Amino acid sequence: MTILTLTDQPVAAHKADALVLATQPDGDGATLAPGHGLQRAAATHLKGALAAFGATGRVDDVHTVAMVPGVAARKVVLTGIAPKSGDGKPTADTLRLGTGAALRAAGTADTVIVDVPAGTEALLAAAAEGAYLGTYAFTAHKTTGTSAKGGRKTKSATGNVGAIRIQVADAKDRAAKATLKRAETLSAATAYARDLVNTPANILYPQTFADSVAARVAERKLPVEITVHDEKKLASLGCGGIVGVGQGSARPPRIVELHYTPKRPAGRIAFVGKGITFDTGGVCIKPAASMLTMKCDMAGAAAVAAAVMAAAEIGLPVAVSGYLCLAENMPGGNAQRPGDVVTMRSGTTVEIIDTDAEGRMVLADGISLAVESGADAVVDVATLTGACMVALGTRVAGVMANDEPLSRRVLASAARAGEPMWPLPLPEELRAKLDSSVADLQHKGDMYGGALTAGLFLREFAKDAEGTAIPWAHIDIAGPAFQTEAPFGHVGKGGTGYAVATLLDLAASWGAK
Secondary structure: OOEEEEEOOOHHHOOOOEEEEEEEEEOOEEEEOOOOOOOHHHHHHHHHHHHHHOOOOEOOOEEEEEOOOOOOOOEEEEEEOEOOOOOOOOOHHHHHHHHHHHHHHHOOEEEEEEEOOOOOHHHHHHHHHHHHHHOEEOOOOOEEEEOOOOOEEEOOOEEOEEEEEEEOOOOOOHHHHHHHHHHHHHHHHHHHHHHHHHOOOOOOOHHHHHHHHHHHHHHOOOOEEEEEEOHHHHHHOOOHHHHHHHOOOOOOOEEEEEEEOOOOOOOEEEEEEEEEEEEOOOOOOOOHHHHOOHHHHHHHHHHHHHHHHHHHHHOOOOEEEEEEEEEEEOOOOOOOOOOOEEEOOOOOEEEOOOOOOOHHHHHHHHHHHHHHOOOOEEEEEEOOOHHHHHHHOOOOEEEEEOOHHHHHHHHHHHHHHOOOEEEOOOOHHHHHHHOOOOOOEEOOOOOOOHHHHHHHHHHOOOEOOOOOEOOEEEEEOOOOOEEOOOOEOOEOOEEOOOOHHHHHHHHHHHOOO
8 A cells, every 4th residue: 555655854865766856848848847955966967867858847758867866766757747738837737647657657666755846735735646646556466476375366456656755845744744644545545446447347246346335434444324225125215227227137236325424514415426337238238349348337436435435534524425326237138128118216217228328227216315315416427428428538527417506616626636527518409309208208319419318317317306406417427437548647547536536525615615
């Protein structure tokens, strides 16, 4: 497990595996960022190296120099912290990305010193988060040789770096220590969400997902109440959406409720996560190539679980609930069929059009349960539609809402968290695409506006028993939840833990509404 600490010792004197220093643009090249604290000989040597490398000082421009004169660390990692284009100055976002890229480049190490411009709480938090997440490695199923009993030994999921020391002016400063602690809690929660997403579907399925969450709550002694609804309980609750999706699998569905309630809560917010632990598409089966990454279809539930636990660990003054809607979408002998009609928790009847549009069905039941809890607002998170990826690419999530103030709050939290999101509309003229001739609704429209009609479908369930709308927002993370392309910043290949930081920031700000 990676450990974050503060240090105010002279930066060049640290006997570490690596020293991370920030760079930024300087004319046609790059130079060391101000405040590095190095003696002239070391600074001159590194500036010469930057020129030789053709460094730019921008994010993801990383260079390593070994045996720098006057520096006790074995190597120096020089990382750009300016935006990739334009004349923009370094920000919390670019510092997070730049520090993460440096730690990825540092590789396996016992100790890394990070000396980057982190003079404010926001910058310190960004540097710490980037550093921690840049060390992430999922090695749970890597073998390391032969055990004493003759079998293959397996590693645990862990980071590549044992200890990260962030250079600050005063390591005893209480505000800095509190900022670092919060950053470590958030980063560890994000890493846990990544672990869940990266775990193969033969190991992580609805019941083992629930078991993992319960084990983490117990291990960290968190004040979180857990309720697990099995398939019989879900049927008795009338949750026909998730029951229908899960009925084609030998591993039945679950809804896991997580409730963190402080004394005299300043508000109550509920998060709902899509948790399809593997998605074949059901009888409307996906092409084989499209199934390769479908273990990630539970990333929304992973983000919700991690965020609720982080809120409890920090001790937020707001009540935070999570609803993990867990199912496998398989084409078994009892699988759901197009044309089937199911009755949802809300009592609404829904005609199934495409069994590969299963996420909205499990979410709808979760949203209904969240509304019944009396939450001030409900936010769902899901790897929901390929249409959102077509619209926004693979690094930006879409946000839809029935409440403009809530939409603005989600987007503001995303901006502070460094998780790009963009508002999408819920056009009323598209609502007619969900009309059914045999049920109250059909759960999918045609090929046009697919992300938007999915949002319109979910909006139907963000209502109380009298039909009054409850503030609700939907975050479609289909693109940024799983990285299949080259790593960048603090994000490696595989699960990203996207949305944990946004949800935690939103919960933290809820008491100030």
